[in-house]
Amino acid sequence: xxxxxxxxxxxxxxxxxxxxxxxxxxxxxxxxxxxxxxxxxxxxxxxxxxxxxxxxxxxxxxxxxxxxxxxxxxxxxxxxxxxxxxxxxxxxxxxxxxxxxxxxxxxxxxxxxxxxxxxxxxxxxxxxxxxxxxxxxxxxxxxxxxxxxxxxxxxxxxxxxxxxxxxxxxxxxxxxxxxxxxxxxxxxxxxxxxxxxxxxxxxxxxxxxxxxxxxxxxxxxxxxxxxxxxx
Numbered sequence: 012x013x014x015x016x017x018x019x020x021x022x023x024x025x026x027x028x029x030x031x032x033x034x035x036x037x038x039x040x041x042x043x044x045x046x047x048x049x050x051x052x053x054x055x056x057x058x059x060x061x062x063x064x065x066x067x068x069x070x071x072x073x074x075x076x077x078x079x080x081x082x083x084x085x086x087x088x089x090x091x092x093x094x095x096x097x098x099x100x101x102x103x104x105x106x107x108x109x110x111x112x113x114x115x116x117x118x119x120x121x122x123x124x125x126x127x128x129x130x131x132x133x134x135x136x137x138x139x140x141x142x143x144x145x146x147x148x149x150x151x152x153x154x155x156x157x158x159x160x161x162x163x164x165x166x167x168x169x170x171x172x173x174x175x176x177x178x179x180x181x182x183x184x185x186x187x188x189x190x191x192x193x194x195x196x197x198x199x200x201x202x203x204x205x206x207x208x209x210x211x212x213x214x215x216x217x218x219x220x221x222x223x224x225x226x227x228x229x230x231x232x233x234x235x236x237x238x239x240x241x242x
Contacts, residue, residue: 016120016121016122016187016189016194017120017193017194017195017196018119018120018121018122018194018195018196018197019121019122019123019124019184019189019194019196019197019198020113020116020121020122020123020124020197020198020200021123021124021125021126021180021197021198021199021200021209021213022113022123022124022125022126022143022199022200023125023126023127023199023200023201023202023203023206023219024125024127024129024134024137024138025127025129025202026202026203026220026222027200027201027202027219027220027239028109028112028113028125028141028200028239029101029104029105029106029109029137030104030106030220030240031100031104032060032129033101033129033133033134033137034060034077034128034129034130034133035056035060036096036100036101037096037100037133038052038053038056038077039053039056040092040095040096040099040100041080041092042056044092046080046083046084046092047080055076056076059072059073059076059077063205064222066204066205066224068172068205070128070170070172070173071166071170074130074149074166074170075164077130078130078151078162078164078165078166079164081130081132081151081162081164082161082162082163082164083164085161086160086161086162089132089162093132093133093136097136097137097140101136101137101140102140105140105141106239106240108239108240109141109239110141110142112200112239113141113142113143114142117142121196122145122187122189123143123145124143124145124146124147124180124183125138125141125143125145125146125147125148126147126148126171126176126179126180126199126209127146127147127148127149127171128148128149128170128171128172128176128205129148129149130148130149130150130151131146131148131149131150131151132151132162134146134148135148145183147171147176147179147180147183148171149166149170149171149172150166150167150168150171151163151164151165151166151167152164152165152166152167153167172205173205173206173207173208174208176206176208176209177208177209177212180209180212191212194214196214196215197212197213197214197215198213198214198215198216198217199212199213199215199216199217200217200219200237201216201217201218201219201221201225202218202219202220202221202222202225203221203222203225204222204224204225204228206225207225207228210234215235216229216234216235217234217235217236217237218234218235218236218237219236219237219239220237220238220239220240221236
């Protein structure tokens with residue numbers, strides 16, 4: 012990657028490119044598989060999801076909950092489950108509107124990247140399905156014991172959440188010899204008020220399928236509001 016890129020297009024994933032929350036749906040999928048304590052896990056999954064929507068999520072508490080199943084099963088088994096998850100849950104939610112939006116930016120020569128708080132185990136195959144090779148996500152910690160790769164159940168580094176998204180994007184830009192100052196254009200598509208720090212950082216914030224709080228803020232600030240899905 013070189014500094015030949017002059018424009019970037021950043022995309023949140025859940026309720027932005029997807030009309031669902033992949034993190035939440037992965038939890039529900041594990042309940043349906045019967046590999047977690049169903050009643051307890053579903054209750055906690057809903058509680059954290061509602062906290063996120065309300066803007067009061069304890070991100071470390073959530074990650075301790077969400078990453079535990081990754082440490083409880085071999086990665087080969089997890090990968091097989093994720094293939095099933097992609098087929099049964101994600102693929103039916105891939106919308107032509109999202110594909111077209113991404114393609115528009117790629118045709119313009121923009122450097123495209125998904126920037127999501129959801130962990131990379133869940134999101135990388137989804138990102139690849141959208142044809143985007145760059146992903147900035149919350150990273151689960153991994154270990155290699157006797158060449159066997161496994162998740163520890165812990166988060167690696169800072170979660171990619173709120174202000175953390177800004178720091179991770181800036182580190183990603185630096186790795187590619189780019190900076191906010193070197194870019195002619197930058198845009199970020201997001202549905203959530205949780206993403207306000209990064210929305211305020213780019214040249215063009217685009218409230219996409221926005222929640223009520225972000226919709227009001229976007230209206231007040233005269234930001235573009237994009238209703239991506241025809242539902």
